[in-house]
Amino acid sequence: MVEYPDFDMKHIVVRKYRADIVELYNSTIGTLKGWGWITAELQRLHNIKVSRQTIRAYIQKYQEWQLWQT
Structure with a gap:
């Protein structure tokens, strides 16, 4: 399993x-799925709540980090 950084985000779910x-x-x-789908899947799979904005912020940081990995 790949270990992704948490980018010092404070949200425990992230x-x-x-x-x-x-x-x-x-x-x-x-696909046409977006941030809301990701939050809904997390709630369905793990019974947790997280905002779309938090998911979006983490993914943006992940994308920037991924660019530096190549």
């Missing part, structure tokens, strides 16, 4: 489920 967030994000590429 720190705990960051691998799931990235996996869900990767499954939305090329």
Whole structure:
């Protein structure tokens, strides 16, 4: 399993489920699914609540980090 950084985000959901967030994000590429779908899936899978904005902020930081990894 890949260990993704938490980018010093304070939200406990991001720190705990960051691998799931990235996996869900990767499954939305090329589809009409968005931030709301990711939050709904996290709630369905783990019974947790997180805002779309928090997911969006984490994914933006993840994308910037990913650019530096190549």
